[in-house]
Amino acid sequence: MDSRPHTARVAVTPAAGEVLRTLAARHGPLMFHQSGGCCDGSSPMCYPVGMFRTGSGDVLLGALAVDGLDPIEVYMSKSQFEYWKYTHLTIDVVDGRGGGFSVESPEGKRFLTRSRMLDDAELADLGLVPAVPRT
Numbered sequence: 001m002d003s004r005p006h007t008a009r010v011a012v013t014p015a016a017g018e019v020l021r022t023l024a025a026r027h028g029p030l031m032f033h034q035s036g037g038c039c040d041g042s043s044p045m046c047y048p049v050g051m052f053r054t055g056s057g058d059v060l061l062g063a064l065a066v067d068g069l070d071p072i073e074v075y076m077s078k079s080q081f082e083y084w085k086y087t088h089l090t091i092d093v094v095d096g097r098g099g100g101f102s103v104e105s106p107e108g109k110r111f112l113t114r115s116r117m118l119d120d121a122e123l124a125d126l127g128l129v130p131a132v133p134r135t
Helices: 014-027 078-084 120-125
Strands: 010-012 030-034 044-048 058-064 072-077 087-095 109-117
Touching (some): 010 014, 014 030, 014 044, 014 087, 014 109, 044 109, 058 078, 072 078
Parallel strands (some): 030 072
Antiparallel strands (some): 087 109
């Protein structure tokens, strides 16, 4: 039996998926790093794989499934994850100009993160609370 969590921590909207397909055609495989509030606020920053280096101070939240693309990994710093570990994050896109570091910036679009609290079952699946026995 597989004991790994089945709860996804990250997702992507169809609109963001469309923009990601366009960007991947231009830049190749992509990844995200959830910004912690510096230069571009708390925007999810999209980079070509290899342009932003992750390390031991980062947590892999999961990978976005976008039809026609390789999985797009999403990272966050460990210190920020301590504050956000009880949330599910959805990458979305809106019109507007985001920060200059993220690859969608010249497109007149910007990615943003929508979040919600994980429910009790998701928290238990991720080991954040004890599992409640079913009766």
